Amino acid sequence: MPSATLLGQALISGVLAGGMYGLLALGLSLSWGLLRLVNLSHFALAFLAAYLTYEMGTTYHIDPWWSVLVIVPAMFVIGLLQHWVFDRFKVNELASLLITFSFAVILEVAIQLYWTADYRRFETHYSTLSIKVGAFYIPVLELILCLVAGVLAWGTWLWLRKTYVGKALRASAEDAEIAAAYGVDHKKLAYLLSGLGAAYAGVAGTFIALIATLAPAQIWAWLGVVFAVVIIGRLGNPLGALFAGMLIGASESIAMAVLSPAWAPVVSFSVLIVLLLWDPDWS
């Protein structure tokens, strides 16, 4: 049995790693829950943003905290363009899965053509900074990631609950035809939400560039676990996505410490299966 310190450190690391799951899940959960579009290209967009952060940092020496100001709006625009395709061709839920999967594969190939399949690492002077609290080490970048994910999730939750646009979006997600008959312009709102989801992928991408090693195939590395997080957190629920991400991150980390690293992927899907067996309508 590992020591209490090791378990505590595993818990902290897991929760912080879960922040990335939550951040990636945020945009996916919004488009799936509120627009009924399963956007698999979300992961590819996040990696495109990561590579752009890497490129701007290594080639043009632009600090990620500045490049994010360009990348996030650019991702927002890509989200709008992507939604134009969904809207123009009246893409449904299942078709969106297939189309965005294809889009992600194309983007993966494009990334590979430009940046090659080599592993790339964006080193900064703060990459390995950590704070020591008692016996535990808290990596600064992961902590900032969690704070950003928390602010975005909380802000989005408030936006959906307190603003006219947010409430109209939720009404539209429940019954688009009825909402339209009350003057809700679902089309405009859907564009806004698609742009927002892609912008969140941009934020996630910036952190991926700073925390992870980049390779085109890594686009798919988080797909399974983030899907589980989206469902566990309930579709369209930003705070749910964040908490589910942290729960899964912590569970994986504890499983790795207590059992072995090979057990980590089992955790998220076990939680998902138990949850769906307990309540089939959970999502």
Next chain:
Amino acid sequence: MADLLTVQSLSAGYGRAVVLSDVTFALGEGQALAVLGRNGVGKTTLIDSLIGVTRRFAGSVRFSGKEIATLSPEARAQRGIGWVPQERNVFRSLSVEENLTAVARPGPWTADRVFGLFPRLAERRHHAGSALSGGEQQMLAIGRALATNPKLLLLDEPTEGLAPIIVQEVLAAIARLLREEGLAAIVVEQHARKILPITDRAVILERGRIVHESASAALLADATPLERLLGVTER
């Protein structure tokens, strides 16, 4: 009195099926029209045609002096057509208050004013739409339409399936809207005697056509058309 709504030679339906044929009527500002008829004669199709969810085969619909027959449902709603659907269709995952504020547009009808009309909703303002009784859902459906601050309110069978005591409460609220607030309205109802006392004019539909049009008071005074066309004999 200037016409708020003018429906001219309207034929409409769903897919290839023509349900309404050559329907013509007009409604002035602040007027209330009762639309009567047996089941399946096209009353709901008429309402659906006004909100823009049917297929129009011919005719025109002018609202506030502008043609709206080619407009989308959201554009019609934004121009001031408020709708209370037969199935109520409240947003089940939104709270009572959110149901009102999600579709609200500027005007005299605020959520608080709706709560004044239906105090029962005020007590349940934080409850989800799915947690309401049938009567409360109907009140919310009316309140939600009012929150859009419509110039014209369309009520599709507003008392259907409600307990008698709730029917009285809902009818009293509708009467207040039509008589005291002077809101223009079209009220579809199978039970003519419930609605005739609070409307100005009435049309009776049969097989998708208007077969009778008169003042509501005239129909109440001489119920022969009701008996002939609706089989109504109750007092």
